[in-house]
Amino acid sequence: MTFLERTIQRAKSSIKTIVLPESEDIRTLKAASTVLKEGIADIILIGDKEQIKKKAEGLYIPENKILEINKFAKMDEYANALYQLRKEKGVTLEAAYKLLQNPLYFAVMMVKMADADGMVAGAVNATSDTLRPALQILKTAKGTKIVSAFFIMCVPDCEYGAKGVFAYGDSGLVENPDADQLSEIAISTAKSFKLLVEEEPVVAMLSYSTYGSAKSELTDKVIQATKLAKEKAPDLMLDGELQVDAAIVKEIGQKKAPGSKVAGKANVMIFPNLDSGNISYKITQRLAKAEAYGPLLQGIAKPVNDLSRGCSAEDIVGVIAITAVQAQSV
Secondary structure, eight states, X not given: OOHHHHHHHHHHHSOOEEEEOOTTSXXXXXXXXXXXHHTSOEEEEESOHHHHHXXXXXXXXXXXXXXXXXXXXXXXXXXXXXXXXXXXXXXXXXXXXXXXXSHHHHHHHHHHTTSOSEEEOOSSSOHHHHHHHHHHHTOBOTTOSOOEEEXXXXXXXXXSTBTTEEEEETSSSOSSOOHHXXXXXXXXXXXXXXXXXXXXXXXEEEOSOSTTSSOSHHHHHHHHHHHHHHHHOTTSEEEEEEOHHHHHOHHHHHHHSTTOSSTTTOOEEEXXXXXXXXXXXXXXXXXXXXEEEEEEXXXXXXXXXOOOTTOOHHHHHHHHHHHHHHHHTO
């Protein structure tokens, strides 16, 4: 059974409600139709009913799954709640009503008010636009210092990682984390991997150097991040700094990092900055024909996940299933 098949099976075991604010996008509508038909999750589409019905002709989207903001019965309750959350930042009640006309803000408020269990967006909107309302309204999860992003990468016919499944972090959000932030990203990504993949995380702190084969400010950051992560999570199987080949290939790992419990076995790849992380996930996706699910967000109080604007309807189905599984653990 593939990662996606297992995730869909888990999502079906306890149905969660996922809100989709990008109803103008045909990929979102196709994904919603598939999710509803297959019973993966319950769906709320935010948008104009007539426009959605016209665009979604031939798709399975019952009318009661569409919510029109201007006809929402609890708008006063939502606006007051948003005002209370944001008034110290200068948001007036009038401004709260206006913000809720934005489907992204409205969708996040649905999650906040427990009318939905999670949100998926990003097929149309940039990551910053998707993330901003989530941070302002839901805020960070208890005990979390930083919100970050990761991808689940499923590489076909691959002997490495967890039978070809990896977590790549951060490959979508934090541009240039310092050593402490990098250690937090490593710990969060390991937890996300265990939740979603149901395998023990083996974390490689990646660099262009292995065990001091090169020395610079860049390698020093990864070495320090490794030290901090080990102090914060002593039971986590984590090591660095490691080059990618030393991290995933047993023979090379034994040669370059003798004695390492991680070298040659890594399934969680932690990149030193967004350049390396984002480039790596796209290379893996295109050249290895890997399935890439994400950028998935971690560290937010409730599940909100981003999509690549180049995603397919099938990708959206996968992220909805992942979000539903995340919601089961909240």
